[in-house]
Amino acid sequence: DAGVIQSPRHEVTEMGQEVTLRCKPISGHNSLFWYRQTMMRGLELLIYFNNNVPIDDSGMPEDRFSAKMPNASFSTLKIQPSEPRDSAVYFCASSPGTGIFDGYTFGSGTRLTVV
Amino acid sequence: AQKITQTQPGMFVQEKEAVTLDCTYDTSDQSYGLFWYKQPSSGEMIFLIYQGSYDEQNATEGRYSLNFQKARKSANLVISASQLGDSAMYFCAMRAYNNAGNMLTFGGGTRLMVKP
Numbered sequence: 001d002a003g004v005i006q007s008p009r010h011e012v013t014e015m016g017q018e019v020t021l022r023c024k025p026i027s028g029h030n031s032l033f034w035y036r037q038t039m040m041r042g043l044e045l046l047i048y049f050n051n052n053v054p055i056d057d058s059g060m061p062e063d064r065f066s067a068k069m070p071n072a073s074f075s076t077l078k079i080q081p082s083e084p085r086d087s088a089v090y091f092c093a094s095s096p097g098t099g100i101f102d103g104y105t106f107g108s109g110t111r112l113t114v115v
Numbered sequence: 116a117q118k119i120t121q122t123q124p125g126m127f128v129q130e131k132e133a134v135t136l137d138c139t140y141d142t143s144d145q146s147y148g149l150f151w152y153k154q155p156s157s158g159e160m161i162f163l164i165y166q167g168s169y170d171e172q173n174a175t176e177g178r179y180s181l182n183f184q185k186a187r188k189s190a191n192l193v194i195s196a197s198q199l200g201d202s203a204m205y206f207c208a209m210r211a212y213n214n215a216g217n218m219l220t221f222g223g224g225t226r227l228m229v230k231p
Contacts, residue, residue: 033218043206043221056218089158100148100210101167104219106160 006092006107013114018080021110024073025094033104034067034077035091043091049075050098082114117142119207119222127228128197135182136192136225138207144168147211149190150219151181154204163205166190194227202229 005024013019025032034046047057049069057067064083069075079086089111093104118141128134140149151163166174166181174181182191190209194201207222 042223045218048218091160093160100146100212101165102210103148103150103162103165104160105162106152108159111158 004092004094004105004107006090006110008110009108010111011113013082013112015083015114016081017114018078019082019086019112019114021077021090021092021112023075023077023092023107025075025092026105027073029094029096029105030072031095031098031102032069032075033093033095034075035093036088037091037109038088046077046090079112082112084114087112087114117144117209117211117220119209119220121205121207121222121225123225124223125226125228127230128194128201130199130229130231131196133193133195134197134227136194136205136207136227138190138192138222140188140190140207140209142188142209142211144211147209149181149183150208150210151179151190151192152206152208154206154224155200156203160206164192197229199229199231202227 007022032049036044046059047067048055052069067077089109091109092107095102095104120139147168149166153161164174164176164179166183173183178195180193204224204226206224208219210219
């Protein structure tokens with residue numbers, strides 16, 4: 001299995017531009033999570049999907065952030081318009097299910113820099 | 116609500132020595148899972164070891180072992196015979212059946228630095 005695949009690995013964009021981060025979860029995994037990691041705030045859960053349905057988006061910082069999961073093999077996180085404070089590493093993770101024994105497999109992350 | 120506390124922001128250990136990274140958790144649930152992840156400087160999050168709340172034996176995976184003390188609500192990670200490649204951030208996490216999402220809750224992490 002190729003693991004969780006995220007693209008791009010690095011993204012540099014100008015303030016005000018739209019940014020789209022992509023994630024392909026492990027085949028057969030029913031849950032997908034988007035996290036943001038910064039030095040100041042650590043790992044923050046942004047949104048969680050189960051069977052392609054958003055379950056908890058309370059971590060999405062504001063309306064500029066949106067996430068979709070149109071099918072079981074693809075998810076996007078979009079920031080529009082982007083701001084310098086959005087600069088962070090964004091991780092996608094997937095999990096086989098919602099059991100207490102189901103750990104997460106993380107992608108390699110997307111390092112976003114907004115200038 | 117669930118909470119994971121890692122009280123050691125940073126630690127040094129001499130190469131080849133053992134090191135213990137502390138993790139305490141707070142939950143009212145009886146059933147839960149505890150996880151440790153490693154994040155090297157390259158940035159990826161690597162799963163290390165898992166312990167279930169009903170597991171009677173402490174989990175072990177190679178040089179990693181989990182010192183699980185349920186009454187104290189602690190799940191410390193022990194790394195034996197430290198190697199330079201063990202230098203990384205280490206995150207403790209917990210998953211329990213106490214909310215609609217029963218998601219993993221992460222601690223703030225401990226940065227381990229192995230000295231040659």
